[in-house]
Amino acid sequence: MKRLGEVLTLAGLTGAGLTLWLGFTWAPSVTIEAFESPEAQKIFYWHVPSAWAAMLSFSLLFIGSTMWFFKRNQWAWRLHVASSEAGLATGLMCVVSGTIWGAAEWGIPWDWTDIRLNTFAMLTLLSLFLVLGRRSQPDGIETRDTFSTFGMYGFLLVPLTYFATRIWQIRHPGPVVGTSEGSLNSDMGLVLLIGAISFTILIIGHIISGMRLAHLELRFEDLTSKYEELI
Amino acid sequence: MAVLIKLEDLTVRRGRKEVLNGWNLNIDSAEVVVLSGENGCGKSTVIEAAAGLLNLENGSSKIQNQTIRDSEGRRGRTNFGLCLQNDCVMGDELVGEKLLDAAQANFDVKSLLDEWKLGHRINDKIAFLSGGQRRKIAVLSALVPAMISAQPIAVLLDEPDSGLDDDSIEILVQLLRDLAAGGHAILVTSHNQKIINAANRVISFPFSEKKQSPIIGTFNKLESKKSTTKNIGLRLNIRTMSGFANNGIAGLLVLGSMLAFVTPNQLGSEMLFAFILAPALAAGLNGDPIFKLLQENRAHAWWYVRKATPPNAFAHVFLGCGLLTILSSAIANHWDAIVILSGATLGLFTAIVVTILSHATLRLARPNAVMLRLLTPILILPWAILVSRLS
Amino acid sequence: MSGQIYLAIAYLAMISGLAIWTWTVLSRSNSLEGRIEALEQSIRHGEE
Structure with missing residues (x-):
């Protein structure tokens, strides 16, 4: 149980490596008619799964924040801590890979009028705010309440991000999986599915490790107080 | 006697510590209650929890029958006086203006300030006052709502004597007794013996209570006219x-x-x-x-x-x-x-x-x-x- | 820049990000475990 997080992380990393290998060696390439930069399209195999993993992290962030705020559940606070870090890491991966792909495909890395790009970036910045903010404050009820409030309200952006390309197609392409308008080749879809499963396992592993880390940090603080009382 | 301040089953955490656990206190009209105890025992927490400034893990705070805050998240407001350990004054507010804003009425500010040796500073910015003078303004801002009111008002004071000279403390003590005579309820935290002697009840943390018979004051309500507070x-x-x-x-x-x-x-x-x-x-x-x-x-x-x-x-x-x-x-x-x-x-x-x-x-x-x-x-x-x- | 260069930069960034993140979580956990053990020993000695 102690090493479950590490085992899952390793399994996820292996799956992600497999996804990368399949994406380069097995999945079909795209044509110049469909894409401005066919080679850069292969960013897709990690960009999309990292976005999925980020959305999962933000959802877990919401659950942890809400349960801490209303139930004062210690486990929930550790979930808030771990999922904010996971959201930051995967969000950054998605935004960075997306801007590079955007530069290659659209000629510009960013579009300030595209809802999905901006709401997703906002969620990533929210995670950064939570991670850095928590490190700048002493742990306590005021810190936890304040940051879990941000975690709860920030979740409003998640459905907005998800549905953005279904409602407005400004720059970011619309959904290609699970819709009748989707045009994804089945082999590409398979590689993408392996990627999504791998990243899911990876992020769950990371969150479990992160929660264990949060537990260790709290335990260390408690022991330090106990030791100081003793001396 | 009406209960003006009702703190029921208060449980408050600050940082990682539980400071109050199931704490109860009722303060009647015309009562002065002093909380005393060593530093860090929770006196300021009681004042801030009563004023609705802290999240309550359990319990509720009611002032003048209005729920100010409870553990379900309900909040309300009513007119009462408040002085925290921080002076809570902005440096760019003017001395006289601050008291008028606190009162939400027009009254003879100059005479009041003269009694506290601040009449000559009525139009000065609070930032130009010394620490002790600023403290006087903070204390007066808390007392003024009661001083102009015929209806009993609650007043919460957290270490009002901190930074005050002996003369000012004497004036404050007399004022507390005068306000109590007018039916107002006052909760004070203090280590100062003169203020402690002015109390009807002294509560020492964690919870031991001593009743006293202090001098009786005379309440002279300050004449005032309701004013529309400009933004x-x-x-x-x-x-x-x-x-x-x-x-x-x-x-x-x-x-x-x-x-x-x-x-x-x-x-x-x-x-x-x-x-x-x-x-x-x-x-x-x-x-x-x-x-x-x-x-x-x-x-x-x-x-x-x-x-x-x-x-x-x-x-x-x-x-x-x-x-x-x-x-x-x-x-x-x-x-x-x-x-x-x-x-x-x-x-x-x-x-x-x-x-x-x-x-x-x-x-x-x-x-x-x-x-x-x-x-x-x-x-x-x-x-x-x-x-x-x-x- | 060619598409392949963009591809290389993107994957290098993602791989580095994953690697750094995984490494920091694991190394912080290991370091904390060590410090907790040392502290528990000191507390045990102190109580004796």
Whole structure:
């Protein structure tokens, strides 16, 4: 149980490596008619799964924040801590890979009028705010309440991000999986599915490790107080 | 005797510590109750919890039959006096003006200040007072609502004697007894023996209670007339020019920077609107100009107890962003009332969002250490959408 | 820049990000475990 997080992380990393290998060696390439930069399209195999993993992290962030705020559940606070870090890491991966792909495909890395790009970036910045903010404050009820409030309200952006390309197609392409308008080749879809499963396992592993880390940090603080009382 | 202050089953945590657990206290009309105990035992926590400034894990605080705060998250407000350990005064408020705002009525401020040896400072800024003089203003701000009221009012004082000289403490003690004679209920935390002697009950932490028979005072209500409080935020903004110094300069700097490289009359439609609206966005990103002033001496906490929306200068932000947009429109030689209104509205909306985010972090131990600006890039989105809609 | 260069940069960034993140979580956990053990020993000695 102690090493479950590490085992899952390793399994996820292996799956992600497999996804990368399949994406380069097995999945079909795209044509110049469909894409401005066919080679850069292969960013897709990690960009999309990292976005999925980020959305999962933000959802877990919401659950942890809400349960801490209303139930004062210690486990929930550790979930808030771990999922904010996971959201930051995967969000950054998605935004960075997306801007590079955007530069290659659209000629510009960013579009300030595209809802999905901006709401997703906002969620990533929210995670950064939570991670850095928590490190700048002493742990306590005021810190936890304040940051879990941000975690709860920030979740409003998640459905907005998800549905953005279904409602407005400004720059970011619309959904290609699970819709009748989707045009994804089945082999590409398979590689993408392996990627999504791998990243899911990876992020769950990371969150479990992160929660264990949060537990260790709290335990260390408690022991330090106990030791100081003793001396 | 009516119960004016009712603290029921209070359980409060601060930081990682549980400071109060199932704590109860009722204070009747005409009673002075002093809380005493060593530092860190929870006296200030009782005052702040009673005033509704702290989240309650359990229990409730009621003042004058109004629920101020409870553990279910319900909140309310009523007129009562409050003096925290921090003075909770903004440096740019004037001495006399502060007391009139606290009273929410017109009364003879000069005579009151004369009794406390501050009459000659009535029109001075509070920032120019010494620490002890500032403390007197903080204490008087808490007492004035009761001094002008025939109806019993609750007063909460956290170490009011801290920083006061002996003469002032004597005046304070007499005033507490006089207010009690007028039916007002007063909860005080103090280590000062004179104040302790003035109490009807002394509660020593964790919970031992001693009843006393202090001297009886005489209540002379101060004559007053209800006044319409002019917007405090706007008044302060005019006095300090904080809006210009923060928001205005930001907008002008952005405009100036763009002019270094951009020739407005050569811009295409979309870039032109972006140019015109950018100064308003920059101005709005500085938030409410009064927010920084409210952080002085924890003034925001005192105002939070009094009003749902703290003093602000959003009306000036709207006007200022409108003026910035007029200026950039003039430079670009493009006149459109819709664009100017959009600039003003964009600046106002941006400022409101930034201010709400800023207020949300005020409970933290170190609110200035939090990188709140990380959350502001989302505000580029409304500007970009507005630009693309207008062009 | 060619598409392949963009591709290489993107994957290098993602791989580095994953690697750094995984490494920091694991190394912080290991370091904390060590410090907790040392502290528990000191407390045991102190109580004796």
